[in-house]
Amino acid sequence: MPGMTAYFGLLDVGALKDRETVVISGAAGAVGTIAGQIAKARGCRVVGIAGGPEKCALLTGELGFDAAIDHRTEDVKKALREHAPEGIDVYFDNVGGDILDTALTRLAMHARVVVCGAISQYNNAAPVQGPSEHVVRGTVDGFPATLQMLFRGANVGKLVLELAWPPRCQESSGTPSRSTARWRSSPVPPADWAGPRRWHWRGRARGGRSGRRALPRL
Numbered sequence: 001m002p003g004m005t006a007y008f009g010l011l012d013v014g015a016l017k018d019r020e021t022v023v024i025s026g027a028a029g030a031v032g033t034i035a036g037q038i039a040k041a042r043g044c045r046v047v048g049i050a051g052g053p054e055k056c057a058l059l060t061g062e063l064g065f066d067a068a069i070d071h072r073t074e075d076v077k078k079a080l081r082e083h084a085p086e087g088i089d090v091y092f093d094n095v096g097g098d099i100l101d102t103a104l105t106r107l108a109m110h111a112r113v114v115v116c117g118a119i120s121q122y123n124n125a126a127p128v129q130g131p132s133e134h135v136v137r138g139t140v141d142g143f144p145a146t147l148q149m150l151f152r153g154a155n156v157g158k159l160v161l162e163l164a165w166p167p168r169c170q171e172s173s174g175t176p177s178r179s180t181a182r183w184r185s186s187p188v189p190p191a192d193w194a195g196p197r198r199w200h201w202r203g204r205a206r207g208g209r210s211g212r213r214a215l216p217r218l
Contacts, residue, residue, distance in 0.1 A: 002029075002030035002031045002034055003034050005031050005116065006031045006032075006034035006035035006038060007034070007038060009031070009035065009092065009114045009116050010022075010035050010038050010039060010090070010092060010114065011038070013112070013114050014090045014092065014112045014114045015090075015112055016038075016039060016042055016044065016090055017042075017089070018042050018043045018044070019042075019043045019044060019045075020039075020042075020044050020045075020089035020090055021044065021045045021047070021084050021086060021087070021088055021089045021090075021108070022035075022036075022039040022044045022045065022046050022047070022088075022089065022090045022091075022092065023046075023047045023048075023049065023080065023084060023088045023090075023091050023092070023103060023106075024036050024039075024046065024047070024048050024049065024091075024092040024094070025049040025091075025092070025093050025094050025095040025099050025100070025103065026049070026050070026093075026094030026095045026117065026119055027048025027049055027050045027055075027059055027065070027068070027094075028048070028050040028051075028055035028056075028058055028059060029094060029119075031094060031116060031117070032048065032050075032092070032094055033059075033063055035092050036048055036059065036063055036064075036065050037063060037064070039090075040063075040064050040065070044090075045066050045084075046064075046065045046066050046067075047065065047066060047067045047068070047069065047080070047083045047084055048060075048063075048065045048067070048068045048069070049068075049069045049071055049076065049095075049099060050068060050069075050070065050071070051070065051071055051072050052070060052072060053070060055068075055070075056068035056069070056070050066083070067083040069083065071099060076099060076102050076103075077102045077105065077106070080102065080103065080106045081106065084106060086108060087106055087107060087108025087109070087111065088103060088106050088107050088108055088111055089108050089110075089111055089112070090111065090112050090113075090114065091103045091104075091107065091111065091112075091113045091114070092114045092116060093113060093114060093115050093116060093117070093118075094116050094117040094118075094119055095117065095118065095119045095120045096115075096117070096118030096119070096120050097118070097120035098120070099120070100118075
């Protein structure tokens with residue numbers, strides 16, 4: 001199973017191309033080790049992120065990764081700038097959390113992200129955390145000030161301006177649900193199926209129907 005996950009995740013979901021830069025988190029795990037070797041077989045530059053010197057030595061030694069980052073002792077963002085100076089073409093994520101957020105800041109143009117696992121989140125009592133967002137609530141009038149936060153670097157994660165719902169949209173909560181709303185259609189009688197379709201269109205234009213006008217494909 002780990003081999004199939006690595007193979008289809010990298011080649012199908014990640015659409016890997018020859019000689020791209022691939023970064024794999026959880027790289028010393030069952031899926032990560034295979035994904036890295038597949039990428040190397042395609043002539044890619046492969047950078048693995050793992051925890052501890054033994055795992056990093058395994059990646060660059062026995063498995064042939066081009067570089068390994070020890071997230072326990074290294075600054076991951078700084079290391080990614082060093083080992084993937086042109087950006088990441090495919091990021092194969094097995095851990096989620098802060099490392100995912102960091103890798104997203106180093107993506108190249110047209111990069112692909114394979115979300116395979118979230119090891120760092122599995123013991124959480126709360127729901128699994130995805131990429132960070134910095135949500136600012138307000139109206140369209142607040143857009144310029146919110147946009148300036150992006151240029152000042154005042155946001156953490158994805159900057160989102162959440163607009164307040166207009167009163168009319170808020171009232172929609174009292175509308176009938178699909179289970180209680182009633183609907184009807186006006187099927188064309190079988191005897192009239194062979195008639196010119198413009199007849200049926202004219203009937204619709206004259207208001208000669210209730211609900212949806214239904215004419216089968218002939």
